[in-house]
Every structure is written in C-alpha cells, then in structure tokens.
Amino acid sequence: MAKHPPRTGTPDGTTAERVWAVSAQLFREKGYHGTTTRELAERLEMTRASLYYYVSKKEDLLYGICTEALHHVMDAVRTATDAESDPRERLRALIRAQLISSLTEIDLHATMLLNLHQLTGDQLKEVIALRDEYEALVGGVVRDAQAAGVLRDDLALRNLILVLLNMVNWTLTWYRPGGPLQPEEFARVIGEVYLEGATAR
Amino acid sequence: MAKHPPRTGTPDGTTAERVWAVSAQLFREKGYHGTTTRELAERLEMTRASLYYYVSKKEDLLYGICTEALHHVMDAVRTATDAESDPRERLRALIRAQLISSLTEIDLHATMLLNLHQLTGDQLKEVIALRDEYEALVGGVVRDAQAAGVLRDDLALRNLILVLLNMVNWTLTWYRPGGPLQPEEFARVIGEVYLEGATAR
DNA sequence: GTCTATAGTGGGATAGAC
C-alpha cells in the first residue's frame, strides 16, 4: 500500500502531490513499465531514495492513480446524471461529465485506462472491481433510456453500452490539452452522433 | 532492422512465424515493456539465444508487428471501399473491413495501436507515418461522404473522423475472441449508430 | 524529508560450440 495515498481535494503544491501528478504524467507519456524510478526522481528533482519516502513501491503509484481516477469520474458522472431526470438529458450529461472530467485530468485517467492491467494481485482485483462499478453506472443510464423507449430496441443493450464507452474512452489516447479541440465541443459531438447519428437530415 | 521481417500470406507453421505470432500475443497481454525475452522464449519453447537468431533486437519485433498490422488493415479497407461507390455504403464497408480485419488478427492490431509509442528513433517515425497514412484513408472516405451531402455539415469534418475512429479503435482493448460478441454484428451496430444514431424512431 | 551508498535481481544481448 501507498504510505500516502492521494487525497482528492487536498490543497495543492505539497511535495506529496507533485509525486502523484508527475508519476501520472510520466506513466501516460511512456507507459508504466516504460517509466523508471530514475526518470521519475529526475523530473521531481529529487533522488530515487527520497521518492521512496512517499511511496513504498512503484506499483503503489499506479494503484493510487487508478483508484483516484475512478473515484473522480464516478463522482462527476453521478452528480451530473442525478441532476437530470429526462433519459436523453441524463445520457448527454453522462457523456459530458465523463469526457470533461477525464480530459481535464488526463494524466490520471489515461494512465488508469491504459495501464490498469499492469497491476498485480489484490491491487489489480480492486481496481478491476472499481472499473466494473463505473461501467455498471454507465450501463444503468443506458438501460433506463432503452427501457423508457428512448433508445432503439433493435440494438442489444450490451452493444449500446459498448459503443458509448468506445466513443468516449478512445479520446484519451489522442487528446492533447491546449490543442485545437475543446472538450465541451467534442462532448456535444459525441452526444449528437450517439443520439442522432451523423447522417444529414 | 529485423533479420526476418514478417511476410504476410506466407504458408504458416514455420518457426519464424511462430516467433512473430507469439510476440504479438504476449505484447498484447502484458504490454511491450511488460514482456521479457525470457517469457517470450519460454512460450516459444526455445532459449533466449535462439530467439536472437530470428530477430536482432526486441524492438524489431514491435516494429515488425506494427508495420504488418497497418499494411494489413490498409489493404483490407482499400479493397472494401473500392468495391462500393455510394458514400454511405463506402462508410459501412470501411467500418466492417477495419473492424473485422483488426479483430481477426487482434494480437497484431491491439499491440500496434497500444504500444506504437514505445518505439524509438526512425522506427517510431516510420510507423507514425504509416498510421497517418491509414488515418488519411479513413478521413478521405468521411470527407467524400460529407462533401456529397450524406453526412451532417453542422459537425466539423475533423470531429466526424475522430468519432468514427473512437468507435472502432477502443474495441481492440476489450474484445476477446471466442466471447459472446460477433465482429460482424458489432460492425453493423457501429455502422447503425454512426449513421442513424441510437435514438428510437 | 532528503541524502549517499549499495544491495540484489532481472533485464537485453552476445560468443562460440554443436
């Protein structure tokens, strides 16, 4: 376990928080196994030994990043969908919340989604369970919409869920903060294509 | 460079081909940096030294897998889209060809898409260039459809392309051959949602 | 909380016999 697991909402700027932020940044750039504790320490401007004051092993960094990312996105999505009652609007709110929350903390979220399977043992199990919980949350919103007659019933519920997750998740592999694409705009695009399709009327 | 770069269409069963196939399999399971030459040799039932008869360095395996995957999918997509003239049908053919070609050789394609950035130097540049070429091919089909008035013009071309790639690419992260989901069926689902949307009529 | 120094392991890759 981490000596100092990341705490969401802690006032920023502490060294402990820099350790987590820089780890996520590096893990996203080079992958978990592609990142060495040497590079990490270098970018933090400390020695490797100092790094181990904050964390007891490298894998704890990945574990902490994954759990924080998942709690973060679940909170955002729950808050957003709870605020809407119309099934269509709940879907749009879901897309918007997931996309914006994951793109504004992209190091965390991209690291989680793309490196989760490098965890081992109980940490792997726990994170998989959290991710399943998140997907169940998404699945519930889609299921309700289909049950309300808002979504097509000639497509299987499972497929409707998978397509939606595809549309949102792959964005994390290519999005670059500060680039031309605005998360708000792209969330609208995904919502439009998912609900209305790309065909001209 | 690889001593024996993979040749598509070669009669199977040679040891050289097993080396490429098993590498792709392992890289998909554990990631490029997460896979050791020891594991690779073990699964091939040979020694590490023997492995180096087929390849001069580990990175050449990744490079060969990436280029083969990209050539493979480009061939499939070009053939499929050249056979159609209607812009809508070309889009459906594109989705079907990309999805089926990448899911039937998923070890190759998932390794390529998810580990491409672990390459370095010229090999990285070459593979990025190939991938850009592939995306330009996809982009052309979408552009033609929008120009023909088939796709909405209230959504930017760039966004229409990105959403489509999202829908197809993320599938490689979760698809398991032999599972309940049929590639043919899921290609139809993506085509339907992309063109018509998920809303009930 | 940060350091120097180092332990101890496992990594990619090579030499050279058969």
Add this chain to the structure above:
DNA sequence: GTCTATCCCACTATAGAC
C-alpha cells in the same frame, strides 16, 4: 537452427547518516 555460458547494465528497493 539451437544450445550453454556469460557479460554487463539498468532496474527496484533498502540501510542508515544528516
């Protein structure tokens, strides 16, 4: 084409002083 043996380096992690 496959092997045994080995090199050498980079890796994660720890001990213990300040």
